[in-house]
Amino acid sequence: MATQHSRSAARLxxxxxxxxxxxxxxxPLTMTLWFSFRNYFPLRPDREPGxxxxxxxxxxxxxxxxxPSVQTTLVIVGGVLLITIVLGILLAILLDQPMxxxxxxxxxxxxxxxxxPTVSALVWKNMFMDPVNGLFAHLWRFFGAEPVVWLSxxxxxxxxxxxxxxxxxxxxxxxxxxxxSLDGEQLEAAEMDGAPVHKRFxxxxxxxxxxxxxxxxLIQTIFLLSIFAxxxxxxxxxxxxxxxxxxxxxxxxxxxxxxxxxxxxxxxIILANIVAIFLMRIVGKNLxx
Amino acid sequence: xxxxxxxxxxxxFGDVNVxxxxxxxxxxxxxxxxxxxxxxxxxxxxxxIAGLEDxxxxxxxxxxxxxxxxxxxxxxxxxxxxxxxLYPHMTVRKNIAFPxxxxxxxxxxxxxxxxxxxxVLNLTDYLDRRPGQLSGGQRQRVAIGRAIVREPAAFLFDExxxxxxxxxxxxxxxxxxxxHKRLTTTMIYVTHDQVEAMxxxxxxxVLRAGNIEQVGSxxxxxxxxxxxxxxxxxxxxxxxxxxxxxxxKHEAETIGIRPExxxxxxxxxxxxxxxxxxxxxxxxxxxxxxxDISSEPLTVRATxxxxxxxxxxxxxxxRLEHLHRFDAQGLRIA
Ligand SMILES: Nc1ncnc2c1ncn2[C@@H]1O[C@H](COP(=O)(O)OP(=O)(O)OP(=O)(O)O)[C@@H](O)[C@H]1O
Ligand SMILES: [Mg+2]
Numbered sequence: 001m002a003t004q005h006s007r008s009a010a011r012l013x014x015x016x017x018x019x020x021x022x023x024x025x026x027x028p029l030t031m032t033l034w035f036s037f038r039n040y041f042p043l044r045p046d047r048e049p050g051x052x053x054x055x056x057x058x059x060x061x062x063x064x065x066x067x068p069s070v071q072t073t074l075v076i077v078g079g080v081l082l083i084t085i086v087l088g089i090l091l092a093i094l095l096d097q098p099m100x101x102x103x104x105x106x107x108x109x110x111x112x113x114x115x116x117p118t119v120s121a122l123v124w125k126n127m128f129m130d131p132v133n134g135l136f137a138h139l140w141r142f143f144g145a146e147p148v149v150w151l152s153x154x155x156x157x158x159x160x161x162x163x164x165x166x167x168x169x170x171x172x173x174x175x176x177x178x179x180x181s182l183d184g185e186q187l188e189a190a191e192m193d194g195a196p197v198h199k200r201f202x203x204x205x206x207x208x209x210x211x212x213x214x215x216x217x218l219i220q221t222i223f224l225l226s227i228f229a230x231x232x233x234x235x236x237x238x239x240x241x242x243x244x245x246x247x248x249x250x251x252x253x254x255x256x257x258x259x260x261x262x263x264x265x266x267x268x269i270i271l272a273n274i275v276a277i278f279l280m281r282i283v284g285k286n287l288x289x
Numbered sequence: 290x291x292x293x294x295x296x297x298x299x300x301x302f303g304d305v306n307v308x309x310x311x312x313x314x315x316x317x318x319x320x321x322x323x324x325x326x327x328x329x330x331x332x333x334x335x336x337x338i339a340g341l342e343d344x345x346x347x348x349x350x351x352x353x354x355x356x357x358x359x360x361x362x363x364x365x366x367x368x369x370x371x372x373x374x375l376y377p378h379m380t381v382r383k384n385i386a387f388p389x390x391x392x393x394x395x396x397x398x399x400x401x402x403x404x405x406x407x408x409v410l411n412l413t414d415y416l417d418r419r420p421g422q423l424s425g426g427q428r429q430r431v432a433i434g435r436a437i438v439r440e441p442a443a444f445l446f447d448e449x450x451x452x453x454x455x456x457x458x459x460x461x462x463x464x465x466x467x468x469h470k471r472l473t474t475t476m477i478y479v480t481h482d483q484v485e486a487m488x489x490x491x492x493x494x495v496l497r498a499g500n501i502e503q504v505g506s507x508x509x510x511x512x513x514x515x516x517x518x519x520x521x522x523x524x525x526x527x528x529x530x531x532x533x534x535x536x537x538k539h540e541a542e543t544i545g546i547r548p549e550x551x552x553x554x555x556x557x558x559x560x561x562x563x564x565x566x567x568x569x570x571x572x573x574x575x576x577x578x579x580x581d582i583s584s585e586p587l588t589v590r591a592t593x594x595x596x597x598x599x600x601x602x603x604x605x606x607x608r609l610e611h612l613h614r615f616d617a618q619g620l621r622i623a
Contacts, residue, residue: 185374188341193388193435194362203387207378 029269036262044256056263060251068240069247070271072156076243077224077275079160080167081217087164088171088216089209095172096179106176113169117229124162125151125234155239162230167223171216178212179205214286221279225272244268290352291443291475292317293338298347300333300499307333308499310347315443315477315492320469322486323479324522325496331479334496335445338477339368352442362391367436368445371452373428375420375435381407382416385434392439406434409468426457433468443475450485458482462489483525487511495519517619520545526575526588528613535560535582541614541622548575548590550611553597558604562587564597578603 036056041047060066095106112120128135129150137147150158182205190200226245235241237250245268252261293315300308307330315321323331336342338349340361349357356364367388375384385406389399407413410430420428429449436444446465450458466489469476480486486493487507495502495510495518502522503515514520520528528545536544552558553576562580572593577586589605597603614622 183372183374185370185372186376188361189368189370189374189435190376190387191341192339192361192366192368193439194391195387196362199391203379204376207376210378 032262032265032269034262035259036266038259040258041256042258047256052259056257056259057266060260060263060267063247063251065242065247066267069242069244072241073225073243073245073271074275075156076160076163076227077221079156080163080224081220083160083164084167084171084220085175085213085216087168088175089213091168091172092175092179093205095176109172110169112165113167113173115166117166117227118233120166121162121230121233124158124165129158151235152239155235155241159230159234159241162234163224163227166230167220170220174212174216175209178209182208210283210286214283217283218279221275222272225268225275244271290317291315291441292352293443293475293477294348294350295338296348296350298337298349299345300330300337300342301345306499308337311499311501313494313501313504315475318473318475320466320476320478320489320491321494322490322492323477323494323496324481324483324486325502326522327481329496330499331481331496332447333499335368335447335477335479339366339445340364341368365439365442366445367439367441367443368447369429369432369436369449371448373420373432373452375428375431377420380417380419381412381423381431381434384420384431385412385438388435388439402438403434406438409437410434410464425453426461429453429461430464433465437468437472441474443477446476446478448479448481450480450482458485465489483523487523493523495522513621514545514613515621517543517545517615520613520615526590529583529585529587531583531587533583536614539612539614542617543615543619545613545615546607546611548588550608551587551589552606552608553589553591553595554604554606556604558606560587560605560607562603562605564599564601564603567597567599569593569596576603578605580605 037052037054038049039047039052039056040049091109095102095109099105115123126134131137131147131149134147134150136150140147148154186204186208187200190204195203227243228245228249231237231241231243231246232249237246242250244264248261248264248268251264252258293313295311295313297310297312298308299306299310311334323334325331333342337344340356340359344357347357348355351359351364351366376387379387382403385403386399389402394402403416404413407416410433412427412430412434415423415427415431420431423431429452432449449465450461453461462485465476465478469489478485478489490507492504493507493510494504497518503510503519505513507523510519510523514523514528517530521530524547526548528547529551530543530545532543536542560580560582562578565577565579565586567577568575570593574591574593574595576589576591576597578589579586587605616622
């Protein structure tokens with residue numbers, strides 16, 4: 001019953017939400033763009049603010065740390081996606097099996113998601129990865145090996161591990177609900193058609209999960225592009241763990257120039273869009289149909 | 290070849306014994322229908338034969354070989370599920386070809402068989418669609434196509450037509466019967482539809498709570514039900530079963546008479562009754578008649594032209610040569 005009248009009424013009622021959302025997005029975006037063309041030193045009264053033209057963009061881009069930081073960002077995003085999806089599928093299949101104490105186990109698996117990134121990174125840094133007293137160090141010594149100095153020798157891997165640990169529950173949860181919606185008769189039909197377990201996984205389970213995997217990839221990418229706390233409390237951006245987000249933070253800190261940081265922010269937006277376009281090309285077709 | 294023998298097969302889920310010891314012989318090329326009330330274990334029995342459930346005890350023999358422990362894929366049986374269980378992300382062609390691909394058949398042979406099945410089932414125009422883009426009847430045919438390309442020893446159908454509308458059901462019923470005549474492969478078919486059971490089966494197996502109540506051809510079951518359960522279950526409308534004084538006159542605990550074996554008259558007859566609801570089907574009329582001999586109304590089948598007022602008095606004459614007599618245990622007295 002979408003008459004002219006009710007349609008305009010609907011528009012009117014949706015307007016506040018739309019305006020709020022647009023404002024939420026557009027105001028910061030416009031401010032970032034505005035500042036990126038200016039020099040602005042809120043903490044340095046001796047420097048006058050003023051127009052910078054494209055100076056900030058050129059300075060940010062020509063810094064030797066720029067391309068390595070883009071690479072680091074992509075490696076972390078890619079690594080975490082790979083680990084969370086592979087382990088997430090395995091865990092989801094495991095949790096889908098009928099077992100004793102299923103409810104409790106499922107809640108335990110979700111638990112890491114509720115731990116703040118700062119806290120979980122600190123826990124990992126001090127309890128697991130500490131080269132002297134960490135659990136891993138003890139484990140390595142138990143087997144007679146030399147403890148690994150995780151955060152400096154395997155810094156990127158360590159961060160990927162920490163972030164994966166945080167995001168694995170999310171991936172598992174979404175994939176588990178997807179697996180639960182798989183029609184058991186399809187698997188039985190495939191079994192009768194002569195497909196052994198691994199082929200049933202490849203031909204039936206995996207295609208069924210395609211959409212859920214796509215959603216996990218897209219949502220995680222959005223959040224992983226901007227991870228910060230995990231790097232801040234562990235390596236502080238050293239040992240090749242400086243992501244684009246972290247580089248922006250450092251450049252603002254050292255130059256005190258909000259304009260320079262804003263230009264970096266615009267690069268980050270461009271990077272996010274490039275990644276998004278690639279992702280949509282690769283996995284986006286799973287979303288329609 | 291598709292000879293299947295069940296020897297003392299039982300099945301329990303935990304403490305619940307669904308199938309007590311059960312013996313059954315299914316001959317090569319037979320069309321066997323399992324019927325019975327809901328929850329009596331028809332699907333369970335079919336799944337036991339398919340190997341999707343493990344038997345609790347007993348043996349399943351297929352073509353002389355003990356198949357009890359053989360995994361489903363190796364039993365050379367094909368199953369058509371009630372939900373069709375098509376693979377939604379594959380085209381119709383891929384769906385039908387799936388069992389052949391799993392068997393690592395070469396592509397030319399796969400194409401030949403898929404095209405053959407598609408033309409038999411009128412699916413040629415739909416080979417490149419996905420199951421989601423097909424109607425219920427077409428999906429059903431894809432499921433059957435996926436079963437026939439394997440050239441199995443026997444087909445298992447679990448209520449394959451129950452999701453279809455009445456007209457389509459009649460059509461598919463004929464198609465499946467036709468297919469059976471053409472392939473002459475053993476088929477085991479679960480249904481609770483009277484008409485499907487009567488029209489399609491070479492042999493009907495009537496189940497109640499996992500027990501086989503009677504096995505026989507449709508006409509055998511119709512003409513000589515072994516007990517009151519089969520008598521009441523086979524035939525539509527149901528056989529009239531009358532217990533008590535009237536039955537004792539015929540030296541039985543319960544007597545049964547089918548609706549078409551009672552004649553109505555205005556003037557005289559063995560029993561007297563009062564017309565209740567009349568159902569006019571055009572070809573036939575079913576009268577539900579209350580009488581003194583039974584607390585349940587009697588159903589009488591008459592020609593389509595006959596009609597009575599509600600509450601009219603009539604006389605009923607059962608044709609005694611068609612009277613079924615049952616003893617205190619409900620078993621047929623010969
Ligand atoms: N996995 C299971 N666990 C426990 N009980 C089960 C299981 N599967 C079936 N049953 C029980 O076994 C009995 C027979 O079930 P089955 O599905 O074979 O009935 P059916 O004859 O096919 O009925 P319908 O005509 O409704 O399909 C039912 O009482 C059911 O509750
Ligand atoms: Mg059933």
